[in-house]
Amino acid sequence: MNNDAQIFILCEDTNHYHFARKYFELLGFNKRKIYSRHNPKRISVGSGAKYVENNYLQQIKAFKSKANHLDCILIVIIDDDTKNLIQNLYQLYTPSANEKILIFSPKRNIESWFHYIEGNLIDETEDYKKNYRDAKPTEFAKKLKNKICINDLAKDTPSSLHHACKELEKL
Numbered sequence: 001m002n003n004d005a006q007i008f009i010l011c012e013d014t015n016h017y018h019f020a021r022k023y024f025e026l027l028g029f030n031k032r033k034i035y036s037r038h039n040p041k042r043i044s045v046g047s048g049a050k051y052v053e054n055n056y057l058q059q060i061k062a063f064k065s066k067a068n069h070l071d072c073i074l075i076v077i078i079d080d081d082t083k084n085l086i087q088n089l090y091q092l093y094t095p096s097a098n099e100k101i102l103i104f105s106p107k108r109n110i111e112s113w114f115h116y117i118e119g120n121l122i123d124e125t126e127d128y129k130k131n132y133r134d135a136k137p138t139e140f141a142k143k144l145k146n147k148i149c150i151n152d153l154a155k156d157t158p159s160s161l162h163h164a165c166k167e168l169e170k171l
Contacts, residue, residue, distance in 0.1 A: 003028040005100070006070060009036045010059045011077035012048025016110055019137035020075055026145040027171075049085050052078045053092075060093050063101065073100040073171070079109040080160065082125055102167040107160040111135070116158055117143045124158050 007029055009020050017036045025031045037059065039051035056076065063074040078085050086105035095101035106113050107124035111132040116122045117140050148157070149165040 004030065004071065005033070006066075006072040007034045007075060008059065008063065008072065009034065009038070009075045009077070010052055010055055011036070011038045011075075012052055012079060013039055015135070015137045016048075016077045019110060019141050020077055020104075022138040022141035023145060024075070026141060049078050049081060049083075052076065053085070053088060056089055056092055060101070067100070073102065076101070076103045077110070078103075078105050080105045080107045082108060097170070100170055102170055104164045104167060105160055107158060110137075112158065113144070113161065114140045116161065117147065121156055122158055124160065 007024055009017055011017050011020060017038045021031070021034050021036070024034060037055055039048045059074060059076070063072060066072050076089065078089065080086060086103060089103060095103070108127055109129055111128040112122050112124060112126070114132050114135055114137075115128040122128070148161060149168055153162060153165065
């Protein structure tokens with residue numbers, strides 16, 4: 001893994017961005033080389049998931065134009081919202097195994113990961129957003145880095161985190 005790579009994050013909102021940014025900083029990537037495209041709070045123009053879907057192909061194109069001469073990684077984060085939105089992205093473009101395009105999709109929303117990271121069992125169809133209105137995503141990124149994807153995953157680990165760990169293997 002080249003920790004000097006540029007990272008581009010396409011995600012739904014600032015919670016996703018701060019979570020992902022801190023996580024990749026903790027993996028050793030230079031925070032000055034992490035860039036974002038997200039649907040900012042209070043300036044929102046619709047659903048965050050729709051924002052990701054609408055910008056996905058444009059970001060793939062930008063990534064491919066840079067990947068030939070720069071070491072870069074594209075991170076895509078979209079809440080599944082129980083609608084299998086990750087499949088919508090794969091229908092638009094499915095990254096090959098050797099492309100550094102990582103797609104993360106919490107089954108319901110990012111707050112379900114927060115709930116699990118705190119040591120709770122989760123129902124991936126339940127909405128935990130109300131429990132984490134004032135959450136600090138960077139704190140959950142720190143806990144995730146030290147708990148998940150390092151060793152074998154526990155049997156109660158959400159399927160979306162299993163997928164996330166497999167995506168991280170591309171690095």
